[in-house]
Amino acid sequence: MAADPLSRAFSALADPTRRDLVARLTTGDATVNELAAPYEVSLQAVSRHLRVLEEAGLVSRSREAQRRPVHLEAEVLDLMTKWIERYRRQAEERFQRLDSVLEQMQEQEQDRATPVDADVREGTAP
Amino acid sequence: MTTSSSSERYLDAAIEADPTVPMIHIRRDFRATPAQLMRAHTDPEVFARWIGPDSVAMRIDHWDCRTLGSYRYVGERDGEEFAFRGTFPEISEHRLVQTFTWEGMPEAIALETMRFTDLGEGWTRLHAQSLCDSFEGRDSMLSSGMDVGVHEGYAKLDRLLADGEVAAS
Numbered sequence: 001m002a003a004d005p006l007s008r009a010f011s012a013l014a015d016p017t018r019r020d021l022v023a024r025l026t027t028g029d030a031t032v033n034e035l036a037a038p039y040e041v042s043l044q045a046v047s048r049h050l051r052v053l054e055e056a057g058l059v060s061r062s063r064e065a066q067r068r069p070v071h072l073e074a075e076v077l078d079l080m081t082k083w084i085e086r087y088r089r090q091a092e093e094r095f096q097r098l099d100s101v102l103e104q105m106q107e108q109e110q111d112r113a114t115p116v117d118a119d120v121r122e123g124t125a126p
Numbered sequence: 127m128t129t130s131s132s133s134e135r136y137l138d139a140a141i142e143a144d145p146t147v148p149m150i151h152i153r154r155d156f157r158a159t160p161a162q163l164m165r166a167h168t169d170p171e172v173f174a175r176w177i178g179p180d181s182v183a184m185r186i187d188h189w190d191c192r193t194l195g196s197y198r199y200v201g202e203r204d205g206e207e208f209a210f211r212g213t214f215p216e217i218s219e220h221r222l223v224q225t226f227t228w229e230g231m232p233e234a235i236a237l238e239t240m241r242f243t244d245l246g247e248g249w250t251r252l253h254a255q256s257l258c259d260s261f262e263g264r265d266s267m268l269s270s271g272m273d274v275g276v277h278e279g280y281a282k283l284d285r286l287l288a289d290g291e292v293a294a295s
Contacts, residue, residue, distance in 0.1 A: 007261035010143040084141060087268045088152075092139040095154045095252075097176035098166055102158040105165070105172065 009080050012056035017041075018049050022058060025072035029062075035070060136251065148264040152254045160220055160242035160250045167222055167240065174199075193217050197224070226256070234263045 013019055021035055036046040050070055053059045057076045061068050135155055142151040156163060166172050170189040178184035178201050188198040191214060198211040212225040212235075222240040237257045242250050258264040 006265045007148075010265075011146075014143065083265075083268050084143065087150075088139055088141040091141065091152055092154075093179065094176065095139055095156075097179075099156065101166060101172060101176045102156060102162055105162055106158070 006080070006083075008056040009058060009076060010084075012052050012058055013080070015049070015052075018053055021046075021049060021053065022072065022077065025059060025070060026074070029069040029071045031067045031069050135249075143264070143268070148258040148261045150256045150258075150264060150268065152252075152256075154252050155245065156250050156252060157248055158250055159248070160244050163242045163250050163252060164219070164222065168217065190214075191217060231266075234259060234266070236263070236267065 013022065017039065024030065024035065032043065032047055032050065035050070036043050039046060050059060050061075054061065058073055060071050060073055062071065136153045137155060139152055139154045142153075143149075144151065158166075166176065168191045170186045170191070174184055174186050177199070182201040182203045184199055184201050186197075186199045187209070188196065188211075190196055193214060193216050195217075196211070196213045198209060200207055200209040202208075209229040211227050211229060214222070214224050216223040220242050224238050224240075226236045226238050227234065236259070238254060239257075240252065240254045242252055245251055256264075256267070258267060
């Protein structure tokens with residue numbers, strides 16, 4: 001596991017169950033039991049996932065309340081998603097330029113591939 | 127790493143940061159043949175037409191796109207130049223392997239492998255994986271061109287983590 005905080009956060013979100021947990025916490029705090037309910041995995045497994053998210057700084061757990069609800073650290077998530085989304089957007093912009101270059105390339109290839117109409121005989125031209 | 131079903135389409139670029147190695151995956155589907163995509167990456171005249179944004183004039187300084195060849199191209203924005211360079215360890219029919227370096231950080235050299243897979247019906251999938259030399263290198267690549275530089279970003283993240291009583295692992 002990478003030592004630096006950003007990589008830890010990226011690694012934590014690389015798992016689909018953990019991404020799902022984070023997505024559900026965006027609507028509000030929840031207890032471990034509430035979070036575990038929809039999954040067909042043990043409570044321990046969900047706790048382990050939450051521990052990884054907690055160590056990456058993405059969620060925190062209240063020390064006071066008996067229920068110890070899990071809270072999403074939205075700012076950390078926001079910072080990360082901004083970084084990766086911006087990188088993705090730059091790639092997508094580049095690919096859209098590539099889309100139009102490919103389109104032009106295909107038009108040129110079709111132009112070259114159009115066979116000269118050899119069937120036109122004298123006197124039958126429209 | 128998830129395996130994608132063949133019915134899944136990447137009409138928009140999808141990005142994935144690998145959890146175990148400092149790698150980024152990008153996938154995107156194109157209405158073109160693998161050969162056309164390959165040419166768009168290997169023919170310097172075609173490549174120059176899409177690689178840089180409109181605000182950046184890209185000049186191909188050196189281009190020898192074949193196995194064991196090398197390349198260098200220079201972008202200019204607001205009078206400031208930034209150059210990229212690398213080598214091509216392998217160019218084959220469906221795969222392009224290149225090293226990638228921004229000359230501003232010459233010690234950070236990424237290895238990029240690009241595959242073009244024919245999906246049929248006139249579609250081809252581009253899958254690019256960039257392997258960086260460290261997690262820090264990957265993260266600075268991801269944050270490149272950000273308003274918030276990588277060090278500011280770390281500083282901010284450190285503050286957020288400190289505030290959140292995060293357990294040290």
